[in-house]
Amino acid sequence: MSRTITIYDTTLRDGAQGEGISFSSADKVRIAERLDAFGIHYIEGGWPGSNPKDMDFFAAVAGRKFKTAKIAAFGSTRHANTKCKDDPQIDMLLKASTPVVTMVGKTWSLHVAEVLRTTPEENLAMIADSVRYFKAQGKEVIYDAEHFFDGYKDDPRYALATLRAAQDAGVDMVVLCDTNGGSMPSEVGRITAEVCNAMKCAVGIHTHNDSGVGVANALAAIEVGAQQVQGTINGYGERTGNCNLTSVLPCLVLKMGIDCVSKENIRHLRELSMFVDDLANVRHDIRQPFVGATAFAHKGGIHVNAVEKVARSYEHIEPETVGNRRRVLVSELSGRSNIFMKAHELGMDLSKDTPEVREILQQLKQLEHAGYEFEAADASFHILVQKLLKQHKPFFKLHTYRVIMDKSGADGPSIVEASVKLDVHGEVVHTVAEGDGPVNALDTALRAALTKFYPAIAQVRLVDYKVRILDSSVGTAAKTRVLIESTDGTDTWGTVGVDDNIIEASWEALVDSVEYKLFKDEQRK
Numbered sequence: 001m002s003r004t005i006t007i008y009d010t011t012l013r014d015g016a017q018g019e020g021i022s023f024s025s026a027d028k029v030r031i032a033e034r035l036d037a038f039g040i041h042y043i044e045g046g047w048p049g050s051n052p053k054d055m056d057f058f059a060a061v062a063g064r065k066f067k068t069a070k071i072a073a074f075g076s077t078r079h080a081n082t083k084c085k086d087d088p089q090i091d092m093l094l095k096a097s098t099p100v101v102t103m104v105g106k107t108w109s110l111h112v113a114e115v116l117r118t119t120p121e122e123n124l125a126m127i128a129d130s131v132r133y134f135k136a137q138g139k140e141v142i143y144d145a146e147h148f149f150d151g152y153k154d155d156p157r158y159a160l161a162t163l164r165a166a167q168d169a170g171v172d173m174v175v176l177c178d179t180n181g182g183s184m185p186s187e188v189g190r191i192t193a194e195v196c197n198a199m200k201c202a203v204g205i206h207t208h209n210d211s212g213v214g215v216a217n218a219l220a221a222i223e224v225g226a227q228q229v230q231g232t233i234n235g236y237g238e239r240t241g242n243c244n245l246t247s248v249l250p251c252l253v254l255k256m257g258i259d260c261v262s263k264e265n266i267r268h269l270r271e272l273s274m275f276v277d278d279l280a281n282v283r284h285d286i287r288q289p290f291v292g293a294t295a296f297a298h299k300g301g302i303h304v305n306a307v308e309k310v311a312r313s314y315e316h317i318e319p320e321t322v323g324n325r326r327r328v329l330v331s332e333l334s335g336r337s338n339i340f341m342k343a344h345e346l347g348m349d350l351s352k353d354t355p356e357v358r359e360i361l362q363q364l365k366q367l368e369h370a371g372y373e374f375e376a377a378d379a380s381f382h383i384l385v386q387k388l389l390k391q392h393k394p395f396f397k398l399h400t401y402r403v404i405m406d407k408s409g410a411d412g413p414s415i416v417e418a419s420v421k422l423d424v425h426g427e428v429v430h431t432v433a434e435g436d437g438p439v440n441a442l443d444t445a446l447r448a449a450l451t452k453f454y455p456a457i458a459q460v461r462l463v464d465y466k467v468r469i470l471d472s473s474v475g476t477a478a479k480t481r482v483l484i485e486s487t488d489g490t491d492t493w494g495t496v497g498v499d500d501n502i503i504e505a506s507w508e509a510l511v512d513s514v515e516y517k518l519f520k521d522e523q524r525k
Ligand SMILES: [Zn+2]
Pocket: 014, 179, 206, 208, 242
């Protein structure tokens, strides 16, 4: 029989404490809905009373029916030398009206004496009273034992006494927290096993990633009997972040055969990860295990050759099982297999042993030497291959372009104007546009010229524009590489341009971008 583990998400509380992460209360509701649809069991919404956004969230979800998830409000045990009913913080927790209350309390005698400045006995009473108070209100109560592993290493008897105080008061689960993130997997495994033996109630694990082993620590605890794992999507959290659920989930389901979220839902893991990044306004980390864009990207020629024969040879799981995909990167490290598989991935018809493959490879190596990079510029690679196969058909011809920048006085506004003269189907068009900068002006003028002939061009937007000055070798001018990412709302594609002149490099990438869009639409017709 497979074991069942519950997943407790704290993206909205611990995750929101990460540097550069902020969610509006509307974002929080959308994330909660998404986590629920994914099959997460507990969603911690925040700390009521710590900020008005958290209270708005609890008001918005109160009384809402979730499919799998229960909403938890987070807070701490009552203050020293007071009663629960007189503690305003406890009152706020109650007002959040959630089915689950998660309370944090002190384990470590150092914190009890130095931070709380109270006695060990009063700390035990604070834990027991608070648990009993919320149990009497009909809540499911989870007790988060702060600094558990540090406290246990210092004084195991007192650390266990704090858990027993919660257990004897009727707590539903005690969660061992590696709050400072300094513990090693072997310690977490050993201590969790000892706790599981000593306790009658369920035990959970909450780890931080300060030593780079947040996920490993959580898995070590689960292996010896922990029944709940707490973490955040994409590992957001204070300092270096929390245990990353986008790694823990596929490990549990795909590798350890543990029942927590269905395999079908794990196929949407990458989507979930990107959705949360989007709402947090964070750029997706391409190197994230399982869900990052490079998680199944193959670059070295030998690897690609092997993957083409047996995917398993250089992949630990099938990318589709977590909603990711295999990518072949083309670069100067490529062999013929890269070119062949890449062309295949882009839907181009190319057989491996045609002389063109060799020619493409040679051309590619020359261009990379000149400063081009095609790893993030699939669309430019596509056009390059078409040109070499003599299948490329230009959609327009350039006569001239011109960019003028005008600035009067140090504080005066700067005005940039670009004009473009093209030949489209034998007709000469001439457009002028202003812009925030030379590339923006040029892009606007180019698209204005083409829209009359190809209305779909109006859908294209530049989403990213990156400039890199390449090292100059002795005696030559530095070159500029421009990478552009464009979208039409359905697809996103990258193009590249290289030149001594930044405007010419940008123009090259812009032209590839619009040509790729026009080509793509024509293919679909
Ligand atoms: Zn935490």
